[in-house]
Amino acid sequence: MLNIRDLKVSYGPIEVIHGISLDVNEGECVALIGANGAGKSSTLKAICGLVPVSGGKVTFEGRDITNLSGHAVVKAGITMCPEGRQVFPQMSTLKNLRMGAYTRNDDEQDADLERMMGMFPILRERAHQAAGTLSGGEQEMLAIARALMARPKLCIFDEPSLGLAPKIVADVAATIARIKETGMTILLVEQNSLMALRLADRAYLFEAGEIVLSGTGEELQSHPEVVKAYLGH
Numbered sequence: 001m002l003n004i005r006d007l008k009v010s011y012g013p014i015e016v017i018h019g020i021s022l023d024v025n026e027g028e029c030v031a032l033i034g035a036n037g038a039g040k041s042s043t044l045k046a047i048c049g050l051v052p053v054s055g056g057k058v059t060f061e062g063r064d065i066t067n068l069s070g071h072a073v074v075k076a077g078i079t080m081c082p083e084g085r086q087v088f089p090q091m092s093t094l095k096n097l098r099m100g101a102y103t104r105n106d107d108e109q110d111a112d113l114e115r116m117m118g119m120f121p122i123l124r125e126r127a128h129q130a131a132g133t134l135s136g137g138e139q140e141m142l143a144i145a146r147a148l149m150a151r152p153k154l155c156i157f158d159e160p161s162l163g164l165a166p167k168i169v170a171d172v173a174a175t176i177a178r179i180k181e182t183g184m185t186i187l188l189v190e191q192n193s194l195m196a197l198r199l200a201d202r203a204y205l206f207e208a209g210e211i212v213l214s215g216t217g218e219e220l221q222s223h224p225e226v227v228k229a230y231l232g233h
């Protein structure tokens with residue numbers, strides 16, 4: 001569904017992604033893991049049209065989407081649930097959810113809102129509360145639901161567990177697992193490698209702007225290098 005070939009990303013004169021290739025097939029959950037600064041976020045941003053691609057190609061459902069605008073990428077069916085949630089703090093929960101559907105022009109948004117409130121009952125309780133006053137975990141649920149409001153074909157999660165208490169991290173992982181069960185295609189970036197590898201059908205390990213290892217979630221969970229460097233046991 002998503003095919004990346006020889007992708008390069010540079011910030012000014014400095015190349016930080018050195019020609020990576022990866023695939024996400026329909027219905028799969030694929031994780032990108034690796035240390036801080038390894039290039040996971042830059043890869044996501046390049047897919048989503050948020051930083052320019054300096055080399056290589058990104059195709060989605062067979063269509064070349066390299067260097068499309070962020071808006072056009074959402075239109076094509078890719079939505080990002082961003083690092084740090086980035087909810088609109090002054091707006092109500094409900095308004096935030098409606099913002100997620102801004103590229104849609106169908107009349108099923110109310111039905112989807114109802115579906116989201118059913119999936120995340122806490123959002124119904126907080127519907128009229130300013131999003132900035134929600135807890136970190138609630139804001140993450142809101143960010144996830146807002147992403148789903150765009151009715152994406154591919155949903156990208158950037159560090160969904162960041163800054164959350166362990167119990168809430170488990171809730172977020174369970175939520176992503178539920179979304180996966182609906183058949184959604186998922187690309188997940190996580191510092192929490194264990195959580196990512198448990199959720200993922202397949203995963204890629206990034207180091208210094210390159211992919212150094214790939215395999216199923218299970219394979220990487222027991223790969224000596226991954227265990228030593230990223231799973232800490």
Ligand code: ATP
Nearest residue numbers: 011016034035036037038039040041042043191206
């Ligand atoms: P993190 O988990 O910290 O986000 P990451 O694996 O996602 O790490 P990136 O954020 O993609 O890594 O960073 C890859 C490299 O690009 C790093 O060396 C980083 O310092 C550099 N970088 C990221 N954003 C910028 C920017 N806007 N300008 C210049 N360099 C940047």
